[in-house]
Structures are given as structure tokens and as C-alpha cells.
Amino acid sequence: MNLYPIEAGNFKLDGGAMFGVVPKTIWNKTNPADANNLIDIAARCLLIEEGNRLILIDTGMGDKQSDKFFGYYNLWGNHSIDKSLKEKGFHRDDITDVFMTHLHFDHCGGSVIWNKDRTGYEIAFKNAKFWTNENHWEWATQPNPREKASFLKENIIPMQESGHLHFIARPENGFVEKSELNFGIFFADGHTEKQMIPMITYKDKTICFMADLLPTAGHIPLPYVTGYDTRPLLSMDEKDVFLKRAVAENFYLFLEHDAHNPIITLQNTEKGVRLKEVFSCEEILK
Template sequence: MRLYPVEAGNFKLDGGAMFGVVPKSLWNRTNPADSNNMIDIAARCLLIEEGDRLTLIDTGMGDKQSDKFFSYYYQWGDDSIDKSLKKHGFHRDDITDVFMTHLHFDHCGGSIKWNKDRTGYEPAFKNARFWSNKDHWEWATNPNAREKASFLKENILPMQESGQLEFIERTAQNSFQKDSELGFGVLFVDGHTDKQMIPHIDYKGKKLVFMADLLPTVGHIPLPYVMGYDTRPLLTLPEKKKFLETAADENFYLFMEHDAHNEVITLKHTEKGVRLDEIYTFDEIFN
């Protein structure tokens, strides 16, 4: 097995929305805002090469939305999935599986693209199976009013229409389950959105956990620092507490999808609760 970070592109989000009820005077210390109150956000995906299988975890926003849509998110830098895959010697047609932690547009938008004449949409990874889970799929395709703007039909329905959609079955409650089909474990969490899936991968004697939106940035480590985007913040709290304590106990390496400036971190127990221990680049730990 080999792992590769894949940078799908950076953007900005409103700092207040990212930290909910936490005052700016506190979160601005770790996630400094610009003059528009926007903070730096990454879309850092992960590529798993194992045998003849090449699995991509999440795909970022993609590029098919309108200029008006992208104007809300202040994209910056020149990273893209194609550039990042090429850097590692791959092409999107090599991808055999796309695993989506959840179906919010900044996690799955890159899975679907315009067709050749821009009359409709098609999978951006033509040889891949797209993995979600049935409960989350139902949640996303029949969205509540609060999340509707995050679940865009053009990002989601073409996966099913193409016949490339697959579902992972949930077999463990409130703990990691080993998924034999994809070869890595999955933790289901429901605070951010219903049945978000958090992958964990045994690699080179270490456990790497892809954090998705359970822990968006290093600044979100303290328990009350919960995103305003979370649909069930009072459920996020115990889910996050349990995970952070386990991560500190077992020395998990946390792969930060949305932290634009910190790739991989570890945690430790302190008198104030679980806190940041070390920050690493991916290559420092795994290459």
C-alpha cells in the first residue's frame, strides 16, 4: 500500500460560520480571518494505492459551478486534482474507487463534471465506483431546508444514473468498523450531517485517520469549537470527545482535509482536555 495527499484546491469560508458560538477573539488566534472575516480552508484529499486498486477519498468542489457560485468561496492557489494526480504519476482515469465521506459540495463536487457539449453531467472518474452509504444518500437526495444548499443534485444524482454508485453497509455502532471491500475502516458520525464516514487506515505501522468534517482544522480541537454548519451540534460534542480521547490514547495520526496550513497532527491529554501535540507534513511521517 502507498498513500498520497491530493490537493483539490483551496478556498475561504466565513470564520464565524466555521466556529459557531465561539467568539472571534478566540478562534482568530488559530485561524486568522481576512478583512471579509474569511479564513483559509483546504480541500485535501487522499489517494490509496493498493494492488490494482486506486481509491480517492473525497474530491473537493470541482470546477463545473458558475462564476457566481465560486465567488462566494474566494478560491486561492493553483492546486487541482489533475495536477496533484499527475505529480504522483496518475491520471483520473486510473481511479478505481471514489470514497465520499459525505455529499456536501466541497467534498464531492469534483466527482462529477460537465459532459463534452455541456448539456448535462457525467462522472469525472469514468472507471471508478462511487462509494456512499444508503442512509446518507437518502439524507442528501431528500435534504432538509438547512442543508439543501450544500447538497447539489448535479453533484450527486449522476453517480446513480451512471450505474457507478455503491453503498457501504454499516455494521458497527459508535465505533470503527473494518470494511473488507475497500480495505480500510470507517467510523460513522452524525453530528455534522447524517452518517458522515471517517476513514481510518493502517499504514506503515501507524493509524492514519482522514478527519473530513469531524475535525475541520487544528483550531477546532477544543470541544466547544463546533462549526455552525453542523446539523446536530449537541451530538457532535460527544462524538468528538470520544474520538479525540481515543486518538490521544492510541496516538492516531490525523489527516486534516480542511486545514490549509497543517497536513497531519497528533493529540495529547492535558489538564484542559485533549490538545494538539505535534504537527507534521505528510512526507515527514510517511515517506
């Protein structure tokens, strides 16, 4: 097995929205804001090469939305999925599976592109199966008013229309030991219904793709949950369970949204679970 970070593009989000009730004087120490109160956010995806499969976890925002839409998110840097895949020696047509942690636009927008004459949409990875779970699919395609702006039909429905959509079953205990994609999955309902957190055994390590269960290293303290979470108290409980296990089993946490701390480990302290070490992708995914 080989693992590759795939940089889908950087953007900015309001720091207050990202940290909910936590005061700026506190979160600004770990995630400094600019003059507009915006903090750096990454869309760092992960590519798994195993046997004859190439599995891409999440796909970022994509590039099919309007300039007005992207203007809300202050895109920065020159990353893209195609460029990042090419740097690793791959092409989007090589991808066999696209696993989506959840269907918010910044996690799945790159899964769908315009067709050639821009009259409609098509899947961006024509040879791939697209994986979500049935509960989350129903949640995303019949969105509540709070999340409606995050679940964009043009990012979601073409997957079903293509015939490439597949569902992963969720067991009663909320944890899949070994999924159809050969890695474990932790299901979390605090941020959105049935978000899936991949847990990948890589050499002698467990690499956990944290999605929005832990957006950045600055979100480690339990009360530090985003204003986007639909069930913040549940998010705290799920973080508590997962982060304690991460310490006990020495998990390496791959941070999708942290622009400056790609992979971290945790430790117990008098204040609870806190940051232990920060690693570059090259140090861990070699």
C-alpha cells in the same frame, strides 16, 4: 500500500460560521481571518494505492459551477485534482474507487463533470466505483432546508445514473473494522447524517481522514464545532469519543480542511485533549 495527498483546491469560509458560538477573539488566534472575516480552507484529498486499486477519498468542489457560485468561496492557489494526480504519476482514469466522506459540495463536487458539449453531466472518474452509504444518500437526495444548499443534485444524481454508485453498510455500533475498501470507518452523525471517517492502517501508523469531524487543528476543543453542523451537541460527543481514542492509540489525523496543518497528533492536558505535533504530509506519508 502508498498514500498520497491530493490537493483539490483552496478556498475561504466565514470564520464565524466555521466556529459557531466560539468568539472571534479566541478562534482568530489559530485561524486568523482576513478583512472580510474569511479564513483559509483546504480541500486536501487522499489517494490510497494498494495492489491494483487506487482509492481517492473525497474530490473537493470541482470546477463545473458558475463564476457566481465560486465567487462566494474566494478560491485561492493553483491546486487541482488533475494537476495533483499528475504530480504523483497518475491520471483520473486510473482511479478504481472514489470514497466520499459525505456529499456536501466541497467534498464531492469533483466527482462529477460536464459532458463534452456541456448539455449534461458525467462522472469524473469513468473507471471508478463511487462509495457512500444508504442512509446518507437518502439524506442528501431528500435534503432538509438547512443543508439543501450543500447538497447539489448535479454533484450527486449522476453517480447513480452512471450505474457506478455503491453503498457501504453501517453496523449498529457505528464502526466498521474493515470495509470493502480494506480500511476501518467511524460513522458520525453530528455534522450530517452518517458522515464516514476513514481509518487507514499504514505501516505502523493509523491515519484518520478527519473530513468535517475535525475540520482544522483549531477545532480540537470539544465546543469548537462549526455552525454548519446539524446536531452540534452530538458532534461534541462524537469528537470526545474519537479524540480520546486518537490520544490513546496515537492516531495521526489527516486534516482535509486545514490549509496550514496537514497532519497532527494529540495529547491529554489539564484542559482536555489538545494539539501535540504538526507534520507535513511528506513526513508521515513517505
